[in-house]
Amino acid sequence: MKAPIRIRAFVGSVLGAPGSVRHSLAVLGTVAVAAEVLLALADGAAAAVSGLALITAVALVLGRYAAGGGAQDSGYRRPVRLLDSRAPALGGWQRIVADTLADDGEAHFGTVMRPQLQRLCAARLAERHGLVMYRNPQQARALVGAELWPWIDPEAPAPQPTLPEPVLRSLLDRLEAL
Template sequence: MSSRPAPRIAVLPEALAVLGIAAVGCETALALVGGLAVAGVGAAVLVAAALLAARYVHGAEAMDSDYRRKVRLVSSREPTLRYWDAAIDDARESLAGYELHLRPLLQRLYAVRLAERHGVSLYTEPGRAAALLGPELWPWIDPAKPRLSKDAPKVDPRLAPGPIPDRTLAALVERLETL
């Protein structure tokens, strides 16, 4: 694994000055309208917000590698065992069944396992993910490969036509377990 420095969030002095002036203005308005007690509550809220913002900026590298989007590895709807059984049956019947039903489920499991155990993103670091999976299994999981559509299924020339071989399916599951 290569150790690359994570980008840091730049805190501009001008931004801090504007926030400081806005905070002083708000406190002055609160003191004029509501008195000293309301100004005290306003000051407590501003201090709490400043501490949360500082913690967010300081801990961002440890928490999410400075990416400010929600990482969604597992969707909210978990497939049941019955769905997995149907997806495996579809994959054994045709390549289109694998592409449409089983491949997205396996990609999700591989994405979670690679992220948890190796700190590798299946989607943003495909080279590292391919090296961990191996060249014989990567074409079956590769997220960059276009998915088949339900309307016009086409066979990917990298994959053998027909259903997914049982040995390949077993190898995908075994590799997932060993990652």
């Protein structure tokens, strides 16, 4: 009775836990060997060689991706995942700022400028501090500063319907300093 338990424990230690890399590689290796044997038995040596070439090419591509996944983009994937979307771009900022600081900029501030400032702040906090602004607003407030936080707080309305130019300058300076 104890022998099957030892064999099961040995197989489990060799294969690893289900879902682990070792287990996945063992299963893929077994499937590849079985496919090669079936190709050799069904269609001969030429089919087995073609199958081996295909399996080797797929294994090299997957191995390269797994080994160099972090190096392919210099680690830019994590900050973008923290934002849940693509990284914000700086194109068109002159127009956005001019429209916001214009006399009738109330609607533009609420619909365009404030969300863009929130995205830039979220990007900077994710990039430099590994912090998700929307999940940890208290930590974000501590980093941004209590005097500027109400202007970009995603959970509260802005303190004023328009954005004064000195506040915008202070916000941009703080974002640069983060």
